Amino acid sequence: MDYIKDRGYVDVGVDDTFVPMDFQQKDGKLVGYDVDLANTVFKLYGIKISFQTIDWSMNTTELRNGTIDVIWNGFSKTPAREAKVNSSKTYLDIIALKKNHINSVKDMQNKTLGAQSGSSGYNDVMDYPKVLAARIKDHSPILYDSFSNTFIDLNAGQIDGLLIDSSYANYYISRQRHPERFTEIDSSFPKEQFGVGTRRSDVTLQQKIDRGLDILAKNGTLARINHKWFGDKAQSPLLRK
CATH class of the missing domain: 3.40.190.10 (Periplasmic binding protein-like II)
Structure with a gap:
């Protein structure tokens, strides 16, 4: 976290075709639910985001190799991923x-x-x-x-x-x-939750993200972002322990 703050930005890995979480508009601008959420959380700490498009099949490898600092893209928790990174789940x-x-x-x-x-x-x-x-x-x-x-x-x-x-x-x-x-x-598969993927060693970074999400939930910002992307029936797809 100190390195990221000194550098001034955090590298966030995304699949830029994952509507409505992270996707490119016709003009090439990256938009989406997770884009708004990530930008708002890191803005609390004065940190800008550099979004990096990654091969989704290599997401945890990219994270562990240091190519990116965070996976913020409808990231789901699986036993294989849980052994490598911190994460949570989503519905299918x-x-x-x-x-x-x-x-x-x-x-x-x-x-x-x-x-x-x-x-x-x-x-x-x-x-x-x-x-x-x-x-x-x-x-x-x-x-x-x-x-x-x-x-x-x-x-x-x-x-x-x-x-x-x-x-x-x-x-x-x-x-x-x-x-x-x-x-x-x-689909009858076990219910899952979206989460933010970080390296298991990046404890402080994970805590800052969790604290940021708690702040957004309490001040109503999270509800506004939910409504923007999911309408009146919106419920946050990001559910954390």
């Missing part, structure tokens, strides 16, 4: 087109499922094979570098469904011309 849903007649996990029998490479969704598919892997075609999802590409293939009929966190699903569907064409299905 299945999203599909209604015309595919997928209304439950059982309906994914012999269907193609898309997931992001390196995501907690993919890990859950493989860690809990009886939930989805045993049902879907080839017993493994089709992997994509970004969720943007999975939605393109879903709309084009190249995949039957995709595993995605509910925050992204709700944001995407609400902005479609015909949102009624889509359906969301509870």
Whole structure:
């Protein structure tokens, strides 16, 4: 933390295609829920942010190697990650087109499922094979570098469904011309929470982030950011112990 304060900025690793958490607008500007939240927290300490786009499948490696200082991008807690970094969890849903007649996990029998490479969704598919892997075609999802590409293939009929966190699903569907064409299905995976990933040795940095989030929760800033990105039904996707 002292090094970051002396340097004047913190390197934050993101997947810049992860709508609505961190994503690029047409003009190239990085925006999103986590962008607003991270900027607001570090502003409390007079620290600017340098957002770094990373290969999401290498997120913990980038953190441990010192390429970035923090992962702030809908980062989910998994046993493998927990052994390496501090983190927490998020909810997962299945999203599909209604015309595919997928209304439950059982309906994914012999269907193609898309997931992001390196995501907690993919890990859950493989860690809990009886939930989805045993049902879907080839017993493994089709992997994509970004969720943007999975939605393109879903709309084009190249995949039957995709595993995605509910925050992204709700944001995407609400902005479609015909949102009624889509359906969301509870995946039955263990419930998770979004968190901020830091190196296990960076105790002070983690404490500063936690304190910042507590301040934002108490003064109403967190609620305003939630409403901005998730509307009237907004509940913070970042839930901490």
